[in-house]
Every structure is written in structure tokens, then in C-alpha cells.
Amino acid sequence: MEKYTEQLQINHLRVPNRLVMPPMATHKSGDGRIGADQIKYYTERAMYSGVGLIITEHSYIHPYGRDNSHQVSIAFEENIEDFKALTKLIHEKSEAKIICQINHAGSRAKEPGDGGELVGPSAVENPSVKGPAPRSLTTSEIHEITGWFAAAAKRAKEAGFDGVEIHAAHGYLLNQFYSPLTNLRTDDYGNADVQHRIRFLVEVVRSVREMVGPDYPVAVRFGGCDYMEGGSTIDDCVEACKILEKEGVDLLDISGGMCVYKRKDYTQAGYFSDMAKAVKQAVAVPVLTTGGVKTLGEAEELLADGCADLIGIGRAIMRDAHWIENQKKDEVEDHV
Ligand SMILES: Cc1cc2nc3c(=O)[nH]c(=O)nc-3n(C[C@H](O)[C@H](O)[C@H](O)COP(=O)(O)O)c2cc1C
Numbered sequence: 001m002e003k004y005t006e007q008l009q010i011n012h013l014r015v016p017n018r019l020v021m022p023p024m025a026t027h028k029s030g031d032g033r034i035g036a037d038q039i040k041y042y043t044e045r046a047m048y049s050g051v052g053l054i055i056t057e058h059s060y061i062h063p064y065g066r067d068n069s070h071q072v073s074i075a076f077e078e079n080i081e082d083f084k085a086l087t088k089l090i091h092e093k094s095e096a097k098i099i100c101q102i103n104h105a106g107s108r109a110k111e112p113g114d115g116g117e118l119v120g121p122s123a124v125e126n127p128s129v130k131g132p133a134p135r136s137l138t139t140s141e142i143h144e145i146t147g148w149f150a151a152a153a154k155r156a157k158e159a160g161f162d163g164v165e166i167h168a169a170h171g172y173l174l175n176q177f178y179s180p181l182t183n184l185r186t187d188d189y190g191n192a193d194v195q196h197r198i199r200f201l202v203e204v205v206r207s208v209r210e211m212v213g214p215d216y217p218v219a220v221r222f223g224g225c226d227y228m229e230g231g232s233t234i235d236d237c238v239e240a241c242k243i244l245e246k247e248g249v250d251l252l253d254i255s256g257g258m259c260v261y262k263r264k265d266y267t268q269a270g271y272f273s274d275m276a277k278a279v280k281q282a283v284a285v286p287v288l289t290t291g292g293v294k295t296l297g298e299a300e301e302l303l304a305d306g307c308a309d310l311i312g313i314g315r316a317i318m319r320d321a322h323w324i325e326n327q328k329k330d331e332v333e334d335h336v
Pocket residue numbers: 022023024025026056057058101167169170221255261290291292293312313314315316
């Protein structure tokens with residue numbers, strides 16, 4: 001039997017197979033609302049692409065944490081109804097589960113909302129983006145942002161999502177605290193060691209957990225390695241993931257740090273699988289890896305090699321809502 005067809009338990013959630021549509025910003029929202037076009041786009045992929053799990057594009061938790069003006073918002077109660085329409089349709093029309101990714105952009109923001117400013121751990125440039133250095137956050141602001149994450153997670157649960165994913169990858173705020181390239185602080189949230197660098201993330205995980213309860217799946221998209229001189233390493237990532245597992249994270253979604261979602265000079269299927277495999281060997285919770293997978297055969301191979309429990313297929317599914325059917329057609333054609 002093919003490995004990808006096996007079910008997987010994530011906390012109390014049963015995911016019908018091992019294929020995932022990872023979060024991908026559609027840049028289609030005008031006012032933060034998720035519109036009919038986006039709902040159609042996600043529903044088609046839930047019905048036809050073959051994935052057992054969709055993680056929706058990053059939604060901002062507060063206008064100050066907005067990345068850009070076309071981003072989806074989960075910052076307000078009035079966003080819940082639109083999301084409800086999305087989750088209801090996905091659940092009615094498919095077996096797929098749907099998790100909401102929540103984010104604060106920090107110093108990576110192109111257009112913070114409501115007159116917000118660029119903020120980060122330290123007043124240094126963020127290597128994941130070309131832009132000015134941010135203002136360094138105070139401890140009380142860090143606590144306030146932690147509360148924004150928890151409130152957003154509550155809204156995601158109310159909207160009918162099957163779980164929530166905290167975005168701590170790709171050079172966004174929580175990743176900025178983890179990376180030694182952007183965290184030059186000397187306080188409790190500083191760069192003394194991995195524990196300090198993920199303190200903010202751990203506090204977010206705790207307050208999200210407290211808000212959503214023990215049975216609700218909480219995932220972290222973790223930008224575990226910067227793959228840059230002086231940046232975070234795979235060893236750091238393994239250490240951090242062991243802590244996150246102890247803190248009750250249900251799914252470790254492993255991706256890039258300051259290198260964002262690509263890896264320079266690497267294009268092969270599963271280009272972050274060195275990191276994901278190291279994490280998988282160190283933890284018992286499910287691990288997801290995404291990067292460069294285009295075919296079902298490639299996903300199957302990564303599962304068989306023990307690189308991860310779940311495989312993300314991003315751009316290929318963004319382009320082709322009927323991905324799995326076309327994969328199977330290609331397989332048949334290869335054999336005639
Ligand atoms: C247009 C686009 C938007 C993306 N938006 C997000 C996002 O909102 N959140 C996130 O964690 N990753 C985002 N990503 C990264 C993808 O989830 C994925 O990691 C990346 O596309 C690599 O996987 P692939 O080679 O299968 O496409 C985005 C990628 C693309 C191409």
C-alpha cells in the first residue's frame with residue numbers, strides 16, 4: 001500500500017492521508033476579508049487535489065502585525081463569519097481538514113496596518129527582506145502581542161477550523177526572535193541560547209493552548225534553519241523542536257528561516273528534509289516537510305525515507321486543483 005494513503009492522528013484530529021496543501025498567500029483580499037474567489041479556490045483543492053489537510057494562508061492577528069494590504073485578517077470578530085463559510089464548505093464537500101495559519105509580520109512587513117510601524121527583537125535589518133531596521137519591542141509589547149496570537153486562535157476555533165498554526169518561519173516576527181541574525185537582545189528574550197531565542201514563541205504556544213483547550217490541534221510552522229553564515233542551524237532547530245514538543249505543540253511544520261521558503265542552490269524535492277528528518281528522529285509528534293515536491297512519487301519517497309510524517313505540496317497544487325488525478329494519469333502513461 002502506498003504510504004501517502006495512511007491516516008494520521010494530530011491530537012484529536014484524524015487527517016485522512018499524508019498530503020498537505022501548505023499555507024500560500026493568495027494576495028486576493030482587499031479589506032482583510034476572505035472572499036468568494038478564495039473560498040472557491042480552497043474548496044476546489046480540498047475536493048480534487050488529493051490532500052488530507054489544508055493550512056490556509058497567513059492571516060494577520062492585529063493590524064500592526066499585517067504584512068501587506070492584500071493579506072487576510074483574523075484580527076477582528078467580524079472576520080469569523082467569512083471563515084465559517086470557508087470551513088463549512090470544506091467540511092461538507094470533502095474529507096480534508098483545514099487549519100488556520102496566524103501571523104505577525106514584525107520587521108518583514110511591507111505595509112503594517114492602522115499606522116503601525118516596523119518592529120522586531122532588535123533594531124537591525126532583517127536579511128529575509130530588503131527594508132529599514134525595525135524598532136526594538138519592549139517586554140510589555142511582547143506580552144501584548146502574545147495576547148493577540150491567543151485571541152486570533154480563539155477566533156480560528158470559533159470559525160470552525162480544525163486547528164491553528166502559529167507562523168514562526170520565513171523571517172516573520174517569531175522567527176526574528178529565534179534567528180541570531182535578527183535577535184541581538186540581552187534580556188529574557190535575547191540571544192543567549194536557543195531557549196531564550198524561542199521564549200516568545202513558547203509563551204505564544206502556552207497562551208494559545210490555554211485559550212483553545214487541550215484537545216484542539218496547535219501547530220507551529222518553524223523556520224528552523226537560516227542556512228546562512230551566523231544564522232540558526234539544524235542543531236538549534238532540533239533543540240527548539242524538543243522544547244516545543246514538551247510545550248504541547250501537536251504538529252511541527254518544518255520550513256526555512258531567514259532563507260524564507262526556498263533554499264539557495266537547492267531545487268530537489270524535499271529541500272528541507274535534512275532538517276525535517278533530524279527533527280523527526282528527535283520527537284514523537286508529527287512532522288511536516290515542504291519544499292520542491294511536484295510529484296506523488298517524490299512525496300511517497302520522502303515518506304518512505306522517514307523524512308517526515310506529512311508532505312506539503314505547495315506551488316504544484318496552487319497551479320493545479322486536480323493535482324492527484326493528473327499524477328495518476330502521468331503514472332499510467334509512464335507504464336504504457
Ligand atoms: C505565493 C506563495 C505564497 C506563500 N505564502 C505563505 C504563507 O502565507 N505562509 C507560509 O507559511 N508559507 C507561505 N509560502 C510558502 C509555502 O507554504 C511553501 O513552503 C513553499 O511554496 C515551498 O513549497 P513548494 O515547493 O511545494 O511550493 C508561500 C509560497 C508561495 C509560492
